[in-house]
Amino acid sequence: MNRIRIIIRGAVQGVGFRPYVYRLAEKMHVKGWVSNSPQGVLIEAEGPKPLLDEFLIRVQNDRPPRASIHSLEFSFLDPQGFTNFEIKPSKTTGIRTAFVLPDIATCADCVTEIFNPTDRRYHYPFTSCTNCGPRFTIIENLPYDRANTTMREFAMCEACREEYENPLDRRFHAQPVACHQCGPQLELWDEQGRVLAGRHGALLGAVRLIQAGGIVAVKGLGGFHLIVDAANEKAVMRLRHRKAREEKPLAVMVPGIQWAHELCAVEALAERALLSPEAPIVLLERSAGARPFVAPSIAPNNPCLGIMLPSTPLHHLLMKEMDRPVVATSGNRSGDPLLRDERIALQQLGDIADAFLVHNRPIRRHADDSIVRILLGREQVLRRARGYAPLPITLRQSSSSQLAVGAHLKNTVALAVPAEARETNVFISQHIGDLETDAAFSTFTETIDDMQHLYRVQPTGILSDLNPDYLSSQFVEGYGDRIQHHCAHVASCMAENALDGPVLGVAWDSMGYGLDGTIWGGEFLLARDGAFKRVAHLRTFPLPGSDAAARRPRHTAAGVLFEILGEQAWRAGDPPLLAQMLKQGIRSSRTSSAGKLFDAVASLTGLRHETTFEGQAAMDLEFAIDPSVGDSYPFAIQNDDPRIVDWEPMLLRILDDLDRGAPAGVIAARFHNTLAEIIVSVATTIGEPKIVLTGDCFQNRYLTERTVRRLGETGFRPYWHQRVPPNDGGIALGQVAAALLMETKKAKLLRVSNDG
Numbered sequence: 001m002n003r004i005r006i007i008i009r010g011a012v013q014g015v016g017f018r019p020y021v022y023r024l025a026e027k028m029h030v031k032g033w034v035s036n037s038p039q040g041v042l043i044e045a046e047g048p049k050p051l052l053d054e055f056l057i058r059v060q061n062d063r064p065p066r067a068s069i070h071s072l073e074f075s076f077l078d079p080q081g082f083t084n085f086e087i088k089p090s091k092t093t094g095i096r097t098a099f100v101l102p103d104i105a106t107c108a109d110c111v112t113e114i115f116n117p118t119d120r121r122y123h124y125p126f127t128s129c130t131n132c133g134p135r136f137t138i139i140e141n142l143p144y145d146r147a148n149t150t151m152r153e154f155a156m157c158e159a160c161r162e163e164y165e166n167p168l169d170r171r172f173h174a175q176p177v178a179c180h181q182c183g184p185q186l187e188l189w190d191e192q193g194r195v196l197a198g199r200h201g202a203l204l205g206a207v208r209l210i211q212a213g214g215i216v217a218v219k220g221l222g223g224f225h226l227i228v229d230a231a232n233e234k235a236v237m238r239l240r241h242r243k244a245r246e247e248k249p250l251a252v253m254v255p256g257i258q259w260a261h262e263l264c265a266v267e268a269l270a271e272r273a274l275l276s277p278e279a280p281i282v283l284l285e286r287s288a289g290a291r292p293f294v295a296p297s298i299a300p301n302n303p304c305l306g307i308m309l310p311s312t313p314l315h316h317l318l319m320k321e322m323d324r325p326v327v328a329t330s331g332n333r334s335g336d337p338l339l340r341d342e343r344i345a346l347q348q349l350g351d352i353a354d355a356f357l358v359h360n361r362p363i364r365r366h367a368d369d370s371i372v373r374i375l376l377g378r379e380q381v382l383r384r385a386r387g388y389a390p391l392p393i394t395l396r397q398s399s400s401s402q403l404a405v406g407a408h409l410k411n412t413v414a415l416a417v418p419a420e421a422r423e424t425n426v427f428i429s430q431h432i433g434d435l436e437t438d439a440a441f442s443t444f445t446e447t448i449d450d451m452q453h454l455y456r457v458q459p460t461g462i463l464s465d466l467n468p469d470y471l472s473s474q475f476v477e478g479y480g481d482r483i484q485h486h487c488a489h490v491a492s493c494m495a496e497n498a499l500d501g502p503v504l505g506v507a508w509d510s511m512g513y514g515l516d517g518t519i520w521g522g523e524f525l526l527a528r529d530g531a532f533k534r535v536a537h538l539r540t541f542p543l544p545g546s547d548a549a550a551r552r553p554r555h556t557a558a559g560v561l562f563e564i565l566g567e568q569a570w571r572a573g574d575p576p577l578l579a580q581m582l583k584q585g586i587r588s589s590r591t592s593s594a595g596k597l598f599d600a601v602a603s604l605t606g607l608r609h610e611t612t613f614e615g616q617a618a619m620d621l622e623f624a625i626d627p628s629v630g631d632s633y634p635f636a637i638q639n640d641d642p643r644i645v646d647w648e649p650m651l652l653r654i655l656d657d658l659d660r661g662a663p664a665g666v667i668a669a670r671f672h673n674t675l676a677e678i679i680v681s682v683a684t685t686i687g688e689p690k691i692v693l694t695g696d697c698f699q700n701r702y703l704t705e706r707t708v709r710r711l712g713e714t715g716f717r718p719y720w721h722q723r724v725p726p727n728d729g730g731i732a733l734g735q736v737a738a739a740l741l742m743e744t745k746k747a748k749l750l751r752v753s754n755d756g
């Protein structure tokens with residue numbers, strides 16, 4: 001038995017949506033309830049998992065004709081034992097928050113119009129209606145009126161105004177309404193900014209350039225894409241070279257859903273996500289059909305592809321003309337946020353793109369493509385941006401207004417705002433990125449201002465990471481509370497799974513600032529009675545040259561070997577400087593990081609010694625797994641407080657396997673299997689039935705699936721991320737949730753207060 005919670009926003013109130021859901025639930029023998037709230041229509045339903053999947057898809061697909069879904073998010077939660085299905089009275093009490101809607105993928109009606117030669121919007125790339133089009137990326141102020149959007153500079157023509165003012169029209173009060181006569185227009189520029197063509201000619205010109213192997217920067221909804229023909233290996237390599245993006249996978253846009261099926265295996269929930277109003281990139285396992293259409297360097301050594309469908313009329317028109325998959329990667333310089341202004345893009349991307357397909361509708365704020373995958377039969381959002389931002393996650397606790405500034409990598413910020421009676425809406429910003437460049441840091445500060453301005457909230461509290469070196473922490477220095485990184489990870493996963501403890505949190509990532517002068521990352525945190533206690537962690541080892549080790553699994557491997565073998569770790573050919581650093585402890589810090597253990601094993605097995613993007617070594621190790629290998633290595637748990645998980649027995653056996661010439665795939669499988677057994681063992685020692693899995697390491701599909709299965713088999717209840725990423729993109733929510741958890745119970749362990 002499972003429970004699914006579905007939140008639907010859009011034109012779903014006053015169109016017979018609740019009776020429709022009721023009848024569907026009765027017909028399908030699903031138990032639970034449906035109700036209206038300021039959030040939208042809320043549904044909770046219980047039943048066997050396959051039935052709930054079907055229910056979810058039918059709620060979306062068989063909806064009443066006048067209902068239109070602008071956003072649909074769902075999570076699976078613990079069942080409550082509903083006995084019937086009912087329409088619950090609407091919630092009307094409490095504080096109402098105005099929601100800023102996310103951008104909505106082009107609806108079927110608008111798609112029909114732009115491909116209908118007799119329609120006045122034939123080939124018009126900025127067609128939209130009340131059911132689709134830009135929202136978040138054009139809103140300057142609330143309320144959401146045309147005068148408060150970047151569309152205010154376009155005066156509606158007679159025909160558009162009639163539609164806008166006619167209550168019976170699909171465009172009644174559709175703020176971005178526009179047409180060929182009155183709305184934004186396309187232009188094609190060369191790399192100097194000289195106009196090559198306008199309107200549909202610009203689009204056709206861009207298509208010809210892409211077909212000829214060129215790189216075209218396309219201004220879309222939330223910023224620029226760089227687009228090349230996906231089948232053209234030379235063009236893809238040129239893009240990689242010019243963008244200095246060596247091996248990180250590139251996303252692919254396909255003309256239609258049948259193309260997704262052609263290239264990849266697409267299960268029902270993945271298809272739903274691809275076709276959803278959020279229209280994210282969906283990570284799919286590629287099939288043999290991908291080969292002729294997807295150049296090898298799009299995602300080297302990676303069994304998956306990130307696939308998305310067109311989500312604006314511009315992209316629909318472009319893809320129709322292309323009639324084949326393209327690479328559509330973010331238009332930015334490496335490490336910078338997405339570019340959204342054509343003049344700046346010209347300067348920044350002039351030496352990358354051969355031409356620019358631009359338009360004159362200003363983009364108020366950037367929104368990257370979101371990334372989603374289906375994991376263990378549920379959706380998991382890996383990057384929360386276009387289509388999701390800035391919608392809230394609702395916590396069933398009351399809070400004062402808080403600003404959480406997140407972590408350092410994959411930064412997002414969050415604003416907690418009191419909502420309904422005893423609830424809090426945590427509005428999570430769009431993905432900002434790694435705060436490594438000046439441009440990223442300005443986007444971070446602008447986003448904080450922007451969120452406070454949009455929601456008209458002056459937060460009374462500020463939350464940041466404990467790490468004083470994070471720019472996000474420095475930005476708020478001296479104010480507010482600081483939340484330990486892994487506590488925030490655990491709290492974020494608890495929050496979205498509606499858990500308030502006790503739980504055992506397994507927070508495994510590459511690194512976070514610990515409370516004891518070491519770098520944490522292989523943590524077992526018991527969340528109970530409003531406090532987090534570090535009950536166990538992986539044995540620590542020295543990381544030589546802590547920054548360098550981030551990109552050099554080889555150095556991490558040296559640290560691991562030095563820890564267990566001492567100076568005997570050096571064999572001929574090992575770098576002497578490194579040995580010296582480790583021996584004398586120069587520029588070495590100790591870490592309990594699970595992510596670093598992945599790096600070390602990836603290097604020891606010869607899979608990767610240096611990385612070009614974060615997480616690459618761990619991905620190589622995961623993709624190398626020989627799935628027929630079911631056994632694992634030994635390990636030990638020392639009975640200290642906190643308990644220490646000693647991986648030395650495992651490492652010694654890995655060295656044995658290497659000596660015997662065991663294939664990397666076998667070692668990779670045994671390594672992953674061992675990590676799952678470690679979690680089961682620690683869980684058994686601690687004895688808390690609910691186990692929360694969080695942190696970058698749980699982006700690893702094999703590790704997550706195996707751990708969840710093994711925990712289930714041994715009688716534990718595992719929980720993982722669904723609506724917010726397991727990576728640091730979920731930290732901002734976690735900071736709010738951790739602070740709340742500790743506040744309600746009046747305990748402050750692992751929370752450092754700075755206000756004196």
Ligand code: ZN
Nearest residue numbers: 107110129132
């Ligand atoms: Zn529409």
Ligand code: ZN
Nearest residue numbers: 157160179182
């Ligand atoms: Zn018009």
Ligand code: FE
Nearest residue numbers: 509512696728
């Ligand atoms: Fe982290």
